[in-house]
Each structure stands twice: as structure tokens, then as C-alpha cells.
Amino acid sequence: MSYEQIKDLPPPEFKRLCGVHIATFKKMVEVLKPELVRSGKKGGQPKLSVEDHLLVALEYWREYRTYFHISKSWGIHESTVCRIVRKVENILIKSGAFRLPGKxxxxxxxxxxxxxxxxxxxxxxxxxxxxxxxxxxxxxxxxxxxxxxxxxxxxxxxxxxxxxxxxxxxxxxxxxxxxxxxxxxxxxxxxxxxxxxxxxxxxxxxxxxxxxxxxxxxxxxxxxxxxxxxxxxxxxxxxxxxxxxxxxxxxxxxxxxxxxxxxxxxxxxxxxxxx
Incomplete structure (x- = not known):
């Protein structure tokens, strides 16, 4: 289920599906776009959009299904799911937008x-x-x-x-x-x-x-x-x-x-x- 299919869900249902509110989802996409958008860059272009990259990671955290099952849902290889999850996690944690105050x-x-x-x-x-x-x-x-x-x-x-x-x-x-x-x-x-x-x-x-x-x-x-x-x-x-x-x-x-x-x-x- 891609972002285009769920973007019009009511906020409570979107929260139940993804684990985060729509406003939080948009903030996460804003953080990810500078790193994931490859328009005008050399090399191949990703099959999934930035929103779909984030949905894959949220689906993994929220439902904790195996990489194999998620890959079959999205039509990609399970190693690609693993790379997407790790890439999204690294970008979000390095951005500092969701950093804890600390000791x-x-x-x-x-x-x-x-x-x-x-x-x-x-x-x-x-x-x-x-x-x-x-x-x-x-x-x-x-x-x-x-x-x-x-x-x-x-x-x-x-x-x-x-x-x-x-x-x-x-x-x-x-x-x-x-x-x-x-x-x-x-x-x-x-x-x-x-x-x-x-x-x-x-x-x-x-x-x-x-x-x-x-x-x-x-x-x-x-x-x-x-x-x-x-x-x-x-x-x-x-x-x-x-x-x-x-x-x-x-x-x-x-x-x-x-x-x-x-x-x-x-x-x-x-x-x-x-x-």
C-alpha cells in the first residue's frame, strides 16, 4: 500500500496504520528528502518515492514483519527493504530533528x-x-x-x-x-x-x-x-x-x-x- 493510497485516510486511521500522526510523517519526509531525492544526480533512480521509503521503515517498526514479507508486499527484494530501513534510521537520527534532550x-x-x-x-x-x-x-x-x-x-x-x-x-x-x-x-x-x-x-x-x-x-x-x-x-x-x-x-x-x-x-x- 503506497503513500498515494493512504494519504487521504482520516488522521486517526493514518495514526493507527503508521504509528505516527500525519504532521509527524510530513516532518520526517521533509528531513529525508535532501538525502533521498536523486533527481539530476548520476546513477539509477530509486523505484520508490521518499514517502514510500518512509512507509517501508514505519511498517517495519510498527508491525515488525520480516524483511521477506514486507518485500513481497512492495514488490522489491528483501535486501532492499533492509537497506531502506537502515538508511531512513540513519538519516533521521543524524538530522537532530528527533533528538532527545540527553543527560x-x-x-x-x-x-x-x-x-x-x-x-x-x-x-x-x-x-x-x-x-x-x-x-x-x-x-x-x-x-x-x-x-x-x-x-x-x-x-x-x-x-x-x-x-x-x-x-x-x-x-x-x-x-x-x-x-x-x-x-x-x-x-x-x-x-x-x-x-x-x-x-x-x-x-x-x-x-x-x-x-x-x-x-x-x-x-x-x-x-x-x-x-x-x-x-x-x-x-x-x-x-x-x-x-x-x-x-x-x-x-x-x-x-x-x-x-x-x-x-x-x-x-x-x-x-x-x-x-
Whole structure:
């Protein structure tokens, strides 16, 4: 299904099909055109338009079908699909139009904010080597972890970090040297026990004492904290609308961070666009 066939779809249906809004799609095409348009240049001309190049990449992220199945839908070779996806990813990430603010944003001395840190796990195929490094005792399978730091008020993703399934959430946060400004409040889940030693202005749920129940104030505290932290869970859900970050990840792991950062940048762009 080419761009000419779907360009007149209603915005909700276009969003359901491609995973991004029409305005975001047009911005991505604007970024890709200087690199993909070959009119007047030497060499062969591409069979697909710039819009169709982007649709192939979005179809791969959104549905995560194999290169073979996508190639049969578009009438091109599966190696061509692989080159298109990689080319679109490289151009978009290098453009800076969908770049995340990064760790420096956390250390900037700006007005007081509430930050949420959370980790989501993406299943992977069983590695041939060093299987124990990737085995998650929580998920009972081999996974990769993606850590998000989110602005609680706006839902904007500030930075990401990645690790293997075996590493503990708090150790991932500590090893990646993600640090907050002393004036910022950090909200986290029970996987971040000990974060107060590195960032005193932190808040985590109260743990149930062994053989006892939580008191009424502690239960109220946990419920209120969960209602504030839910923004992180919502962003994990939005990331996993793209099935490449939901289903078993089949690609090489060295490109996982690039794809996750790019999809997070698209989410940030749409949050700014429609806020």
C-alpha cells in the first residue's frame, strides 16, 4: 500500500496504520528528502518515492514483519527493504530533528521539576554466547532493558539508557551515570532501593514488612506515588505501539538503542506538537 493510497485516510486511521500522526510523517519526509531525492544526480533512480521509503521503515517498526514479507508486499527484494530501513534510521537520527534532550538536561539548573525513572524490558532471542548476561529472573527469559527518565508534568522523555536483562534496575541507573540536579524530585519504583544514597531528593514506594501489613498512611503514600509515576508506564506503552519494541527482538543488539532513541524522539515531537 503506497503513500498515494493512504494519504487521504482520516488522521486517526493514518495514526493507527503508521504509528505516527500525519504532521509527524510530513516532518520526517521533509528531513529525508535532501538525502533521498536523486533527481539530476548520476546513477539509477530509486523505484520508490521518499514517502514510500518512509512507509517501508514505519511498517517495519510498527508491525515488525520480516524483511521477506514486507518485500513481497512492495514488490522489491528483501535486501532492499533492509537497506531502506537502515538508511531512513540513519538519516533521521543524524538530522537532530528527533533528538532527545540527553543527560545534560538533568543537570541544568532550571526551575524545580518532578522526574520519573522507569525500566521496561524487551524480549530477545536466546543468545548463542553469554546467555546468563541476558537472562532476566523477573521475566524468566532473555531480555534487553531500556531505562527512561521522564518529566512528570509534560510526559517528555529526557534521556534513555540500556542494559542486559540480568542487570538490576538500580545498578543500571548507577552504571550509566544518570544523575539529577539536587533540586529535582525523583520518583521511582521498588527496583530502585538505595537511590536515596546517591540522590537524597528521591521517593520510592514503602515496602511491606515481613509478616506484617502496611499502615494506612503507607498505603495512601504508595497509591499517590503510583498515580504520579503512571506517566512513565504510559510512555512505555506508547513505545511498544511499535511492535519492534514489543515483540521478541530479532535484530542485532548494537542497533537497539538507536531505534529506541529514535522512536522516543518521535513521541517527544508529537507531545510538543499537540501540547
Amino acid at each position: 545534560r538536561e538533568l543537570q541544568a539548573a532550571y526551575e524545580w521539576k518532578v522526574l520519573v525513572v522507569d525500566v521496561t524490558e524487551i524480549p530477545i532471542e536466546r543468545p548463542k554466547k553469554k546467555q546468563r548476561r541476558y537472562y532476566s529472573g523477573k521475566k524468566k527469559r532473555h531480555t534487553l532493558k531500556a531505562q527512561l527518565v521522564v518529566d512528570q508534568a509534560t510526559g517528555k522523555i529526557l534521556c534513555t539508557a540500556y542494559g542486559v536483562g540480568r542487570i538490576h534496575d538500580f545498578r543500571l541507573w548507577r552504571n550509566t551515570r544518570v544523575r539529577f540536579h539536587t533540586s529535582q524530585l525523583c520518583l521511582a519504583d521498588k527496583g530502585y532501593q538505595g537511590i536515596a544514597k546517591l540522590h537524597p531528593n528521591s521517593c520510592i514506594p514503602s515496602r511491606k514488612p515481613r509478616g506484617k501489613d502496611l499502615s494506612t498512611p503507607e498505603r495512601q503514600h504508595n497509591r499517590h506515588l503510583a498515580s504520579l509515576r503512571i506517566v512513565g508506564e504510559h510512555l512505555n506503552r506508547r513505545l511498544k505501539i511499535f511492535r519492534i519494541l514489543k515483540e521478541q527482538y530479532r535484530n542485532r543488539r548494537k542497533r537497539f538503542g538507536l531505534r529506541c532513541n529514535l522512536i522516543a524522539g518521535l513521541i517527544n515531537y508529537e507531545l510538543a506538537l499537540f501540547s
